[in-house]
Amino acid sequence: MTVSALVLTLDPEPVSRTRVLERLRGDARLCLGDRVLDRLPVVAMTTSCAAGDALFGELGAIEGILKVDVVAVDFSEDV
Amino acid sequence: MDRRDFLKTTAMAAATAAAYRLALDGDSAAAPGDGPPAIDGVRWDKAPCRFCGTGCHVQVGVRGGKVVAIAGDDKAEVNKGLLCVKGYHVGLALYGKDRLTRPLLRRNGKLEPISWDQAIEIVAERAFGNPAGFAIYGSGQWTIPEGYAANKLIKGGLASNQIDPNARLCMASAVTGFLSTYGVDEPAGCYDDLDRADVVLMWGNNPAEMHPILFSRIIDRRARGETVRLIDLTTRRTRTSGFCDRTLIFKPQSDLAIANGIAHLLVESGTYDRAFVDQFCNFRKRTDPPSLQGDASTFEEYRQALAEYTPEKVEDISGVPAADLRMLAELFGRRDLRITSLWCMGMNQHTRGTAINDLVHGIHLLSGHFGKPGDAPTSLTGQPSACGTVREVGTLAHALPGGLVVANPEHRKEAEEIWNLPAGRIKDKPGYHTVEMWKRFSTAAEQGGDIDTIWVQVTNPARTLPNASALFDPSRRLPGKFLIVSDVYPTATAMAADLVLPSAMWVEKNGVFGNSERRTQQWFRMVQPPGEARDDCWQLLAVARKLHDKGLPGMKDKDGKFLFRIVDDAGQEVPVWDWRRYYDVNVDQQLFDEYRRFTRFKHKDLAPYAEYVKARGMRWPVVEQADGTWRETRFRFARFDDPYATKADLQFYHSVTKDDRALIWFHPYEPPPEVPDAGYPMWLCTGRVLEHWHSGTMTMRVPQLQRAMPQAYVEMHRDDAAALGVADGEVVIVESRRGKVEVPVWIDGRGQPPRGSVFVPFFDETLPINQVTLDAFDPLSKQPDYKKCAVRVRRRPVGTP
Numbered sequence: 050m051t052v053s054a055l056v057l058t059l060d061p062e063p064v065s066r067t068r069v070l071e072r073l074r075g076d077a078r079l080c081l082g083d084r085v086l087d088r089l090p091v092v093a094m095t096t097s098c099a100a101g102d103a104l105f106g107e108l109g110a111i112e113g114i115l116k117v118d119v120v121a122v123d124f125s126e127d128v
Numbered sequence: 129m130d131r132r133d134f135l136k137t138t139a140m141a142a143a144t145a146a147a148y149r150l151a152l153d154g155d156s157a158a159a160p161g162d163g164p165p166a167i168d169g170v171r172w173d174k175a176p177c178r179f180c181g182t183g184c185h186v187q188v189g190v191r192g193g194k195v196v197a198i199a200g201d202d203k204a205e206v207n208k209g210l211l212c213v214k215g216y217h218v219g220l221a222l223y224g225k226d227r228l229t230r231p232l233l234r235r236n237g238k239l240e241p242i243s244w245d246q247a248i249e250i251v252a253e254r255a256f257g258n259p260a261g262f263a264i265y266g267s268g269q270w271t272i273p274e275g276y277a278a279n280k281l282i283k284g285g286l287a288s289n290q291i292d293p294n295a296r297l298c299m300a301s302a303v304t305g306f307l308s309t310y311g312v313d314e315p316a317g318c319y320d321d322l323d324r325a326d327v328v329l330m331w332g333n334n335p336a337e338m339h340p341i342l343f344s345r346i347i348d349r350r351a352r353g354e355t356v357r358l359i360d361l362t363t364r365r366t367r368t369s370g371f372c373d374r375t376l377i378f379k380p381q382s383d384l385a386i387a388n389g390i391a392h393l394l395v396e397s398g399t400y401d402r403a404f405v406d407q408f409c410n411f412r413k414r415t416d417p418p419s420l421q422g423d424a425s426t427f428e429e430y431r432q433a434l435a436e437y438t439p440e441k442v443e444d445i446s447g448v449p450a451a452d453l454r455m456l457a458e459l460f461g462r463r464d465l466r467i468t469s470l471w472c473m474g475m476n477q478h479t480r481g482t483a484i485n486d487l488v489h490g491i492h493l494l495s496g497h498f499g500k501p502g503d504a505p506t507s508l509t510g511q512p513s514a515c516g517t518v519r520e521v522g523t524l525a526h527a528l529p530g531g532l533v534v535a536n537p538e539h540r541k542e543a544e545e546i547w548n549l550p551a552g553r554i555k556d557k558p559g560y561h562t563v564e565m566w567k568r569f570s571t572a573a574e575q576g577g578d579i580d581t582i583w584v585q586v587t588n589p590a591r592t593l594p595n596a597s598a599l600f601d602p603s604r605r606l607p608g609k610f611l612i613v614s615d616v617y618p619t620a621t622a623m624a625a626d627l628v629l630p631s632a633m634w635v636e637k638n639g640v641f642g643n644s645e646r647r648t649q650q651w652f653r654m655v656q657p658p659g660e661a662r663d664d665c666w667q668l669l670a671v672a673r674k675l676h677d678k679g680l681p682g683m684k685d686k687d688g689k690f691l692f693r694i695v696d697d698a699g700q701e702v703p704v705w706d707w708r709r710y711y712d713v714n715v716d717q718q719l720f721d722e723y724r725r726f727t728r729f730k731h732k733d734l735a736p737y738a739e740y741v742k743a744r745g746m747r748w749p750v751v752e753q754a755d756g757t758w759r760e761t762r763f764r765f766a767r768f769d770d771p772y773a774t775k776a777d778l779q780f781y782h783s784v785t786k787d788d789r790a791l792i793w794f795h796p797y798e799p800p801p802e803v804p805d806a807g808y809p810m811w812l813c814t815g816r817v818l819e820h821w822h823s824g825t826m827t828m829r830v831p832q833l834q835r836a837m838p839q840a841y842v843e844m845h846r847d848d849a850a851a852l853g854v855a856d857g858e859v860v861i862v863e864s865r866r867g868k869v870e871v872p873v874w875i876d877g878r879g880q881p882p883r884g885s886v887f888v889p890f891f892d893e894t895l896p897i898n899q900v901t902l903d904a905f906d907p908l909s910k911q912p913d914y915k916k917c918a919v920r921v922r923r924r925p926v927g928t929p
Contacts, residue, residue, distance in 0.1 A: 052135045054143035054165065054199070056150055056210075058351050080136055082144050086151040087351060090143030092136050098220070102832045105213075115351060118344065120146040120209055121139060121165050121199030122216045125191060 051101045052123045053093040057108065058116035061087050069113035078104060087115075098124045138165035145202060146209045150348055164189065164199035174201055174744065175651035176641045177215045178634040179821045181268075181509030182206060182339050183643025184215055185744045188635055190654050195219035195635065204744040206319060206647070212340040214821055217830045221634070222655070224829030226618055228630035229659025239628060244660060244707070248667075250627055252674035254581040254610055259286040259682070263565055263579050267586035268295035268511030268518050270664065271639035272648070273719040275517035277668045277692065278585070279529065282559075284547045285672060285682040285691050289534055289559035290579065292525040294587040295511060295518035296562040297594075300909035301476040302507040303519055305485020308412075308420040308908075309493075310790050312531060312730050312782035313519050316764040317468070317504030318645040318747055322346050324502030325468035327357045327459055331488060332383060332474020332915075336367040337818040337878075339472075339508055347371060359456070361386065361448075363474075363813060363915070364843070364881040374452065377882055380811050380916040382446035384480055385797040387487035389442035390457045392434040394494055399461025401496025405792070408778050409493050412791040418482075418907050421784055422793065433794040445797060460495040466502030467492070472510060473815065477914040481906040483795035490792040498790075499766045499778045509644045510816070516642015520732060520748075521723065525565075526558035530726030534558055539729075546725050548685040561910035563903055566593055569609060570602035583612040585664050586631070590621040591823040591896050594912040595903035597867045600624075614664050619825045620893050631664050632657035638716040640740065646732075646747040646764075650740035653711070665719070666710045669694075673705035694718050730782060731772045800916050801904040804884065808864060808918035810848070811885040814901060815914075817878070820891035828891065840892035841874040842921065845883045849875050854923060862888060864919045867899030886921060890914075 057073075059066050073079055073091070082090035095101040101122065109117045142165045164172045164187035171191070177184045185204030189197030198219045202209035231247035232239040255262040264278050270293070282291040306313045322328065322345050335343040349356050360372040361383065369375040378386060394400040411425040413433070439450030459465060469492065475484045489505050497503040509515055522529045532539035540554045547553075560568060560579065566589065571577030582603075593599045603609045604624050613625040616633040636657040640650045657663075669692050676683035676690050683691050694704045696713055704710045717737040724734045733749040735758040740746065746760040751771045753759050763769040765778050773779035780790045804810055819837040820827040827833045842862050844854075854860055856875040861868050871888060881887050888897040902917035 052139050053216075054139040054146070056143055056147045058150070058348075080140065082140050082147070085144070085147040088147035088151040090140060090147040092139045092143060094136065098217075099832050099835065102213075102836065116344070116347065118146065118150065118210045119200070119213075119216045120211070121142050121187075121197065122211075123135060123139070123165070123167055123170075123189070123197040124220065125167075125170075125194075125196035 051095050051098045053101050054120040055091045055093055055108070056118040056120060057089040057091055057114050059087050059089055060113045060115055065113040069111060072111065098122070135165070135167060138167060141165065142199060146200070149202065149208050151352070153352060163187070163202065167197060170197055173652060173654055175635050176512060176643070176649040176745070178218050178221060178512060178826070179214045180339060181511055181514055181644045182341050183512065183641065183645070183647055183649060183745065184211065184341050185649065186211065186215060186218060188219065188654055193655055195222055195655060201744060206643070207341045210341060210344065213819060214827060214833070215341070217833055220830045221826040222636065224617055227616060227658045227661065228618060228622065228628060229661055230630060231660070232628040234626045244662070247627060247629055248670045248674050251583065251612055251671045252678060255286060255671065256675055256678050256680055258580055260288050261578055261580040262286060262288070263290035263559070263582045265562070265565065265582050265584045265587065265589060266291065266293040266523050268293060268298065268509065268514030269586040270513060270517045270523070271716070272513060272516045272521055272642060272723065273640060273716040274585070274665045274668070275521040275523045276529065276719050276723045277665050279521060279523050280547060280691065281668055281672050283528065283534065283554055284543070284549055285675070287553055287555055287682055289525055289555055289557065290565070291523055291559060292562045292565055293518045293523045294562070294589070294592060295514040296524065296911060297477070297592060298473060298510045299476050299507065299514050300524070300911040301478060301481025301485055301906050304420060304482040304909040305489060308422065308482060308486055308784065308791065308793065309489040310780050310782065311784040314515060314646055315504065315506045316499070317506050318762050319345070320762055321468045321502050321504040321506060323349065324466055325356065326465040326502065327359065327467045329359045329361065329467060329469045330368060331361050331469055331471040332363065333470055333472040333508065334366040334368045335470060335508070336371060338510065338816055340818065342508070343368065364879050364885060364887055366879050367818070376448045376452050378446040378448050380813070381480070381800040382797065383475065383484050384487060384795065385437060385442045385445040386448060386453065387484065387491060388434055388437035388797060389439060389453045390460060390491050391487070391494055392437040393439065393454060393457030394461055395431050395434060397457070397461060399457070400494045401463070404496035405494060407776070408780070408789055409792050410785050410787070410789045412793045414793070414795055420908060425794065430792065430794050460491060460497060463496070466500060467497045468502060469505045470508060472508045474915060476507070476911055479801055479904050479906055479913045480795065480798060481911050482908040486793040487795060493790055493792050499763065501763065512643065513641040515644060515646065516640065516648060520642055520727070525561050528554070528726070529723055530732060531730035532726065542729060543726070546722070548687060550686040553682070563599065563905055563910060563912060566599040570599055570606070572606055573608060577606070580608055581610045581612065583614070584621055585614040588619045588621045588823045588825055590619070590624055591890065591893050591898060594898055594901040594914055595866050596896065596898045599903060614667055616661065617825050617829060619823070629667055630659065630661040632661050636661070637663040638714065640716060640720055643745070647745040648734060648740055648748065649745035650737065662707055663710065665715060666704070666707060669715070670705045800913065802902055802918050804918045808920045809884070810919050810921060812862065812864065812900065812917050812919040813881070813885060813887045813915050814890050814897050815887065817889045817891060820889070822891065823893055824891035825893070828893070840871050840889050840895040840897065841877070842871045843874050843877050843879045843881050843887040844921070845881055845885070846875050847883055849873055852921060852923065859924060861922050861924055862886065862900060862919055863922065864900045864917055866902070869895050869897050869900055870924065871895050886919065
């Protein structure tokens with residue numbers, strides 16, 4: 050299992066933001082934190098580092114997510 | 129709470145703290161949490177990232193003797209707790225399956241294991257037998273102590289000056305540009321400029337991929353509602369272009385004409401900053417042959433020289449519309465804006481690299497966009513210690529530490545005093561620059577090939593030298609030529625070597641790097657290297673000691689003591705050449721504190737090593753305060769921040785003209801040495817990609833990065849591909865007069881070259897594009913041009929598998 054700490058920058062437009070948050074809440078791999086203005090802290094738990102990378106790409110492609118920043122990665126089970 | 133919940137909780141704390149910092153413009157006081165996630169059994173320590181020149185700090189999590197986690201360092205000003213895709217995989221770069229673990233000697237064409245004693249004896253024997261023909265080819269990835277030891281070994285010990293680094297290939301033109309403009313190397317500004325600029329102008333660089341954390345810093349300002357205008361001057365659309373307000377595509381080499389065109393408009397419209405120019409600048413024109421000093425010139429001569437660079441003529445040369453040139457000049461003509469220029473390899477890997485560096489500095493000086501936070505001409509580097517180890521330690525063939533040069537008798541005297549050498553030990557003649565060094569290594573001795581041994585550390589010249597089939601390959605067939613390679617993986621260079629030395633990497637050893645903004649950064653060893661791999665610095669010191677024991681006089685100082693005398697707290701010499709004793713003392717600390725004595729000459733003052741242990745790096749000059757603390761400098765030459773600028777608001781205290789003024793140069797546009805023609809009708813540009821670093825020897829061994837970008841390709845315009853009759857993904861031959869490579873076509877890919885141009889990245893060792901590139905170089909910096917040469921692209925013959 051790989052645990053990644055991420056920060057998502059959300060589109061400030063309210064409808065878009067609501068839609069994005071609904072989608073993220075429905076993703077079992079993600080645990081959402083408390084939003085700070087347009088920034089949303091997220092913990093991603095994936096089966097491997099590779100799956101974490103794939104998720105990183107998926108999040109970046111979601112309309113309404115302007116940017117994905119990585120804060121920390123635990124890849125202890127990959128080494 | 130189980131482990132999973134614990135991990136989740138601590139990761140959320142780290143993410144929340146970062147979200148606060150990002151949302152509130154770095155106001156960490158408002159952010160909850162402190163430090164990296166607390167993961168059971170994981171011990172964290174700081175280190176700069178191993179990859180690019182940005183100098184992000186990471187927190188490295190170690191458990192059971194292995195690096196198991198990486199976090200952005202929330203105390204680091206550079207990256208404010210964030211990481212890029214390479215950064216968060218940096219720990220995995222240690223754990224490729226094919227680490228080199230034993231010294232290997234080529235016997236009967238095969239590399240066979242030998243002992244370290246044998247290996248050190250062989251290296252020493254090569255140097256002892258012909259010191260003048262023994263060269264070291266180093267790297268901007270060397271740590272500062274490693275580069276310092278290599279420099280001292282060659283210049284103070286072997287007295288030959290035959291040392292040059294791979295950074296010659298990436299930023300030598302930035303060095304000559306700074307020297308010719310300000311009389312001293314390295315940027316005046318720093319990354320803080322990116323937080324203050326109203327306009328960021330990128331001259332042929334692609335920070336969204338090459339320096340993503342810096343670029344992210346700019347984009348974050350926009351996300352917070354700030355207005356930052358981004359302008360991309362480029363020869364092809366890149367990921368950076370997608371974020372920019374304007375992307376101006378110019379023809380290769382024509383950046384010189386664009387810069388002159390902007391200066392012409394500033395002068396003719398009267399919007400240049402006359403008061404700034406009158407107070408702080410002199411004018412300069414070039415000499416024949418060119419020099420860094422040039423000849424004195426006047427404003428009127430400068431104006432006349434620029435006269436022909438009308439917007440219309442520049443449009444004709446560059447392809448950039450006259451209206452856009454006027455827009456650029458209008459921006460520089462405004463005093464209410466702050467403008468930062470960024471550049472990297474696009475301007476440096478250029479046969480007129482020094483000239484274009486001078487011209488961009490000149491625009492900033494002419495328009496007064498200099499010396500205030502946000503107003504800065506700033507070059508970025510590609511390697512983590514190109515500034516620290518190459519430019520500051522002086523591992524270039526003409527240089528000595530601290531900005532001194534071998535050609536200056538006073539500088540040699542200073543160095544001989546610090547190194548306690550007999551007078552005259554250091555030679556006045558520079559060694560060979562990179563292209564010349566390898567040319568001579570690839571030339572038979574009887575034909576002038578007077579370099580017979582090269583010891584390569586921390587770089588991969590078989591894949592990164594331009595025109596490699598001429599500069600590198602012949603040496604492997606010539607008798608008497610001996611190649612030694614210290615590396616961590618079996619790179620193409622290592623596999624072509626006669627002797628391979630397995631090295632420790634990154635947090636497997638102590639280290640100090642110096643990043644693009646003059647920031648010196650220290651770290652400690654955290655894990656053991658695999659097998660028999662050992663520190664590069666130890667390898668250098670062990671060879672030096674072997675030479676000492678063989679009786680080579682240069683390995684002793686004038687008191688008869690070993691050149692690298694390392695002592696314990698009681699002042700007793702520690703035999704650090706014995707690997708078992710190497711970590712009995714902190715060798716890095718002793719070498720660094722000795723090197724530090726050089727840094728005062730050019731006001732590049734460093735603090736004692738111990739200060740860097742406490743900090744996330746400090747930007748030089750670092751000067752001790754009355755209370756005993758050490759203060760860094762963000763804005764050089766500016767009286768409000770630089771302790772050495774005391775006479776005026778701006779003081780260029782190493783001025784070429786000795787009057788505290790910077791120089792505004794005129795250089796004409798000149799065409800490149802090779803242009804497309806009927807036989808080779810397309811431009812080739814080469815470079816890097818987001819996922820990989822340099823020749824991919826580390827990042828291609830990280831499975832996630834390898835999968836994300838598995839092989840090189842040729843980016844091609846859709847219409848060019850159609851004209852050639854090739855489809856996306858089809859393998860084609862990219863060929864110059866020097867060599868060829870077969871790569872798949874990528875149409876409308878990440879980068880989009882204009883018609884008539886192609887781009888091939890150099891990260892893929894199996895598809896060596898540098899067999900194709902040109903080895904023509906700038907006459908002053910000696911830096912080759914990897915950004916433009918003429919190629920043809922053709923389909924493979926029918927039936928090719």
